Amino acid sequence: MADIQLNHVWKRYPDGFEAVKDMNLDVGDGEFMILVGPSGCGKSTALRMIAGLEEISEGELVIGGETVNELGPRERDIAMVFQNYALYPHMTVRENMGFALKLAKTPEEEINKKVEEAAQILDLKQHLDRKPANLSGGQRQRVAMGRAIVRDPKSFLMDEPLSNLDAKLRVQMRTEVARIQARLGTTTVYVTHDQTEAMTLGDRVAVMRAGVIQQVDTPRNLYDDPKNLFVAGFIGSPSMNFLPARLEGDTIKLPFGDVPLPDRLRQRIEGGAGTRDVIAGIRPEHFEDAQVAGEDHTGTRFKAKVAVVESMGSELYVYFDVQSGPAQSDHLTELAQDAGMEDLPSHGDDEGMQVVARLDPASRAHAGAEVELVLDTDEIKLFDPAGGQNLTEPAPVAA
Amino acid sequence: MEAASVPQTQAATRARTKTKGTKKEGTPWWLWLAVLGIVLFCLFPFYWMVNISLKTGPDLSGAALAPPNPTLKNYSSIFKNPDFTNGLRNSAIVAFTVTFLSLIFGSFAAYALARLKVKGKFWILAIVLSVSTFPPIAIAAPLFKLWTDIGLYDRPYGVGLIIPYLTFALPLTVYVLTSFFREIPKDLEEAALVDGATHFQAFYKVVIPLAAPGMATAAILTFIAAWNEFLFAITLTSSSDARTVPAAIAFFTGSVEHEVPLGTISAASVVISIPLILMVLFFQKRIVAGLTAGAVKG
Numbered sequence: 303m304a305d306i307q308l309n310h311v312w313k314r315y316p317d318g319f320e321a322v323k324d325m326n327l328d329v330g331d332g333e334f335m336i337l338v339g340p341s342g343c344g345k346s347t348a349l350r351m352i353a354g355l356e357e358i359s360e361g362e363l364v365i366g367g368e369t370v371n372e373l374g375p376r377e378r379d380i381a382m383v384f385q386n387y388a389l390y391p392h393m394t395v396r397e398n399m400g401f402a403l404k405l406a407k408t409p410e411e412e413i414n415k416k417v418e419e420a421a422q423i424l425d426l427k428q429h430l431d432r433k434p435a436n437l438s439g440g441q442r443q444r445v446a447m448g449r450a451i452v453r454d455p456k457s458f459l460m461d462e463p464l465s466n467l468d469a470k471l472r473v474q475m476r477t478e479v480a481r482i483q484a485r486l487g488t489t490t491v492y493v494t495h496d497q498t499e500a501m502t503l504g505d506r507v508a509v510m511r512a513g514v515i516q517q518v519d520t521p522r523n524l525y526d527d528p529k530n531l532f533v534a535g536f537i538g539s540p541s542m543n544f545l546p547a548r549l550e551g552d553t554i555k556l557p558f559g560d561v562p563l564p565d566r567l568r569q570r571i572e573g574g575a576g577t578r579d580v581i582a583g584i585r586p587e588h589f590e591d592a593q594v595a596g597e598d599h600t601g602t603r604f605k606a607k608v609a610v611v612e613s614m615g616s617e618l619y620v621y622f623d624v625q626s627g628p629a630q631s632d633h634l635t636e637l638a639q640d641a642g643m644e645d646l647p648s649h650g651d652d653e654g655m656q657v658v659a660r661l662d663p664a665s666r667a668h669a670g671a672e673v674e675l676v677l678d679t680d681e682i683k684l685f686d687p688a689g690g691q692n693l694t695e696p697a698p699v700a701a
Numbered sequence: 702m703e704a705a706s707v708p709q710t711q712a713a714t715r716a717r718t719k720t721k722g723t724k725k726e727g728t729p730w731w732l733w734l735a736v737l738g739i740v741l742f743c744l745f746p747f748y749w750m751v752n753i754s755l756k757t758g759p760d761l762s763g764a765a766l767a768p769p770n771p772t773l774k775n776y777s778s779i780f781k782n783p784d785f786t787n788g789l790r791n792s793a794i795v796a797f798t799v800t801f802l803s804l805i806f807g808s809f810a811a812y813a814l815a816r817l818k819v820k821g822k823f824w825i826l827a828i829v830l831s832v833s834t835f836p837p838i839a840i841a842a843p844l845f846k847l848w849t850d851i852g853l854y855d856r857p858y859g860v861g862l863i864i865p866y867l868t869f870a871l872p873l874t875v876y877v878l879t880s881f882f883r884e885i886p887k888d889l890e891e892a893a894l895v896d897g898a899t900h901f902q903a904f905y906k907v908v909i910p911l912a913a914p915g916m917a918t919a920a921i922l923t924f925i926a927a928w929n930e931f932l933f934a935i936t937l938t939s940s941s942d943a944r945t946v947p948a949a950i951a952f953f954t955g956s957v958e959h960e961v962p963l964g965t966i967s968a969a970s971v972v973i974s975i976p977l978i979l980m981v982l983f984f985q986k987r988i989v990a991g992l993t994a995g996a997v998k999g
Contacts, residue, residue, distance in 0.1 A: 355891050375894040382895045388888035392910045401906075402896035449896070459895075 304366025304456040304489060305331045306352060311361035313347050313513075321347040323513040325361070329457075332487045334480075336504035338494055339536070340640035344513040345493045346461055352491060353382050353459050366456055381450035385462040387442050389434040389449075395421075396430040399448045413452075420448045423482065440471045447482065457489040464499065476502060497537050501525070509533045511636065531633035531690040534583050534683060540619060541637075543657045544629040547582040547684070554682065556582055557626035557655070558604045564680050570694045571684070580693065581629045583683040586619065589659030591667060592674035601676040608667050609656065618661045620673070626655055633690040747974075754967035761963050775968035784941045785969055788949030791859035792973070795945055796927040799866045803923050804916060806867075807874030812904060814875065815882035816890075826879065833872035841936045848937050857942040865933045869926060874919040881915030882908060917984040925977055946973050 306329040313322040322344040329335040337345040350356040352363060354375035363371055370378050381402070389398050397404075399420060400413040408416075421427045424444040434442055443463065450458050463479070464472045480503050483490050494500055500507045501521040508518040509532070517529040521537075528534035534542050548555040552563045592603055606622040613619075628634075659675060667673040684693045753761065754775050755768040763769065779785045810829075814822055844865060848854040853861035885908055893903035909916070934948040941949065950969045955962040 353891075353895055355894065375891075376897040376899065380895065382892065384888045384892060386886065386888055388886065388892035390889060390892075390907055392913075401893070405897045405902065449892075453896075 305329060305333075306457060306489060306491065307362075307364040308348070308352075309362040309364070311348070311351065311363060312359045313344070313351060313356065314359040321513055322351070325513075325515055327508060327515065327518065329489055329491060332489055334483050334490045334492065334503060334505045336492050336494060336500040336507040337510060338497060338500035338507055339510035340636070341495055342512075343510040345495075345510050348510075349459050349461055349491060349493045352457075353380055354378050379453075379456045381453045381455040381458055383446045383450050383458065383460040383463040385465055387434075387446040387463075387466075389442060389445055391434055394431050394433055395426060395437070395445050395448075398434065398445055399452050402449065402453050416452045416454075417448075420451045423451065423485075424448050439467055440475065443467060443475060444478075447479070451482070451486065455488070457491065458483070460490065460492045462494055463492075465494070465496070479503065498539065501537065507537075509536060511633075527692070527695055528583075528683070529692055529695060531581065531583070531631050531685045531692075532637065534685070534692070535634060535637040538585060540586050540658050540660070542583045542585050542683075544631075544634060544685075545582045545584070545624065545655065545657070546626055546629045546687075547580050548578070549580050549684065550577050554580075554582060554679075554684070557624040558606065559602065561602045561677070561679050561682070564682075566680055567682065567684065567694045570696060579687055581631060581685040581687050583685060584657075584677065585681065586658045586660035588678040588681040589620075589661065590676045590678070591661045591665035592676050593666070594662045594664050595676045599676050601678045603674055603676050605672055605674050606657075607672050608669055611667055611669055613663070616663060618663055618665055618667065620659045620661050620665070620667050621656050622659070622673075624655050624657055628655055629687070631685070631687055631690055750967045750970055753963055754971050757964055775964040776972070779965050779969050779972070782953075782965075784944070784949045784952060785946070787941050788944050788946035789973070791943065792928055792945040792947075793976075795859040795862050795866065796924050798863050799870050799927040800920050800924045802863070803867055803870040803874045804920060807871050807919065808878055808909065808912070808916070810871070811875045811878035812882055812908065814879045816887075826876070829872045829875050833869050837869075837932050841932055844933070845936050854937055855939045855943045859934070859938065859943055859945050861937050861943065862930075862933055862945065865937065866927045866930060870923040873922055873926075877919045877922070878912060878915050881912045885911050921981060921984050924980055928973070928977060 306327075308325050308327045311322060311325040312320065314320050325344075325348060327335070327348075337348060339345050347356060351358050352365075354370070354373060354377075358371050362369055365378060365380070390401065393401065396417055399417045403413045403416060417430070418427070421430055424447060426441065426444055426448060429437060429441060429445075434445065437445065443466070446463065460479075464475050467475060476499060479492075492499075492503060500509075501524075504521060506518060507521055507524055509516045509524065511532050517524060517533045519527075524533060524537050528537065531544070535544065545557055547557075549563070552568070554561045554563055590599065590601075592599075595601075606624070608620055608622050610621040611618055612621075661667060665673070682694075685691065686693055752766070752768055755771040755773070756763075757770075757772055757774050760769055813819060814826055819825065845854070848861055853864070855861065889907050889911070890903045893907045894900070898906065929947060930945070931947040931951075934945045935951060938944045938948060941952075944952070946969070950966055950973075953962045953965055953969070
């Protein structure tokens with residue numbers, strides 16, 4: 303076990319492409335760190351550099367207090383779980399799991415003991431003498447985990463280990479991974495593009511965009527206080543609504559009405575409020591049906607015409623249109639591209655923007671009807687349209 | 702777990718019933734007739750060779766489909782002939798050595814071409830392949846001159862033949878193995894590296910076993926080519942100590958002058974076909990399709 307430090311790490315390819323730019327990351331001993339971001343953001347490259355499968359162009363990688371830039375993968379004492387598992391097809395499950403120990407010339411009995419132990423943890427005992435080809439997807443995934451576990455390495459590196467499983471199994475294995483990591487307490491770096499995995503698994507999450515870490519924080523803080531538009535839009539499902547807005551003194555002019563600027567936000571905005579264009583970010587759960595919320599619920603009330611209602615059973619997703627152009631920012635364009643949505647009609651035409659609200663299932667909202675909504679104004683986030691920074695981010699607490 | 706494996710078995714059962722279903726419809730009779738015709742056409746010359754090898758004396762000129770007086774005299778006589786037994790020995794030495802060397806060097810070269818970032822990979826492969834298309838007769842004469850000069854001409858045990866044979870064996874091996882190595886997911890090697898293997902260990906513990914079908918194919922083709930090769934064998938040797946079997950057979954003499962020793966030639970041909978047949982049968986088991994199935998997501 304050991305901590306992992308990346309100090310100003312860069313990855314430049316011969317064609318000049320910079321996959322990872324000036325990455326600084328401290329993964330503490332025993333910590334479960336998630337690297338998350340859209341495809342092509344450099345998260346896998348970063349992981350492969352930690353593994354030693356890619357050369358580090360510039361900067362320093364320290365594992366357990368030792369600079370390992372020049373060491374090959376075999377000298378770094380790390381175990382990796384690959385996206386496609388990369389099981390050796392010509393070996394049985396037992397041989398697959400024991401391969402690393404065999405290479406390390408561990409005595410036969412000890413290999414057997416460790417493999418049996420790992421098989422016990424992963425519920426693979428009855429499959430030890432089968433070949434990977436005869437296993438189901440979930441079993442293969444567990445063999446890949448087992449291969450990492452038996453090594454008892456300094457650190458686990460996982461490259462989207464669950465992305466090849468079907469949805470139900472993925473949720474199940476997610477819990478499994480968290481349980482195993484907690485039990486072994488091994489430093490883990492886990493790469494995923496799935497924000498749900500990132501939020502549920504990690505002690506801390508590093509959100510990456512175009513080779514640059516945007517924010518490293520606990521899932522809770524990422525959700526509550528995103529540093530910029532990109533993080534705000536990437537984390538959370540359904541994602542945050544972004545609306546063009548204008549800050550005029552103590553009022554926020556939103557497409558569906560004016561909202562007084564709450565004191566909490568005013569204090570946070572650096573250099574006072576003033577008058578400026580901003581992008582307002584509102585999470586779907588900060589809307590509520592006025593009838594359900596009751597009279598004592600504070601917040602701004604407004605009426606909206608419901609376009610679509612999606613019932614999830616425990617909650618309702620209500621979509622309504624507001625008359626406004628779309629919020630414009632590089633961050634948002636990139637998010638839309640990643641989700642493959644840049645061509646959707648709700649983005650960029652003049653019919654207005656679609657906003658999603660998460661309502662209590664007791665709400666009577668239905669498509670075509672008008673519903674009165676309450677907006678919890680304390681929870682509005684304001685972003686700078688140019689740079690994308692969160693203007694309402696709390697000042698760092700002085701230690 | 703249970704839930705995951707059950708649908709698989711069901712699918713397998715379905716697949717099985719499906720094949721059974723198509724089989725029941727039956728292959729049309731004319732297809733069987735065509736198959737029979739082709740098999741006869743291909744195997745008849747071989748049968749005729751066996752037929753002749755069992756005949757002696759005046760029977761040889763007859764056209765009977767079965768030998769009138771079958772005898773193994775030809776077989777016993779060729780094994781008493783030191784030219785033939787030396788030839789067998791030399792052929793075995795040459796063919797095995799060539800196969801072995803071409804697999805070793807070929808797999809190294811193929812791995813480099815398949816995996817490493819080498820500039821002009823395509824052209825290297827193209828040139829390697831074009832070597833094997835040169836007509837052997839074009840280089841036979843210069844090779845004879847060169848081999849005489851450097852003292853490799855007519856070496857005992859056919860040692861002088863190994864290098865010329867490698868010139869056609871290697872391109873083939875490199876070509877077959879390059880495509881096999883390309884098919885092997887790179888992740889497997891990377892997994893081995895992370896597991897603590899050196900590059901070479903990753904190569905021979907993971908890549909080579911997975912390329913076994915390709916290795917077997919290359920080995921068979923190389924062995925057959927080296928075993929049957931005639932032109933270089935006859936050009937670069939002049940004594941029974943150095944000749945391989947195909948060359949040795951060409952020097953068989955009849956009991957009287959100008960008699961073509963048809964019976965013994967046929968017997969010798971049958972004998973030298975046997976190792977090839979055994980070889981193919983032996984490797985057939987190893988050429989298992991889909992060995993890499995299950996390596997990556999299924």
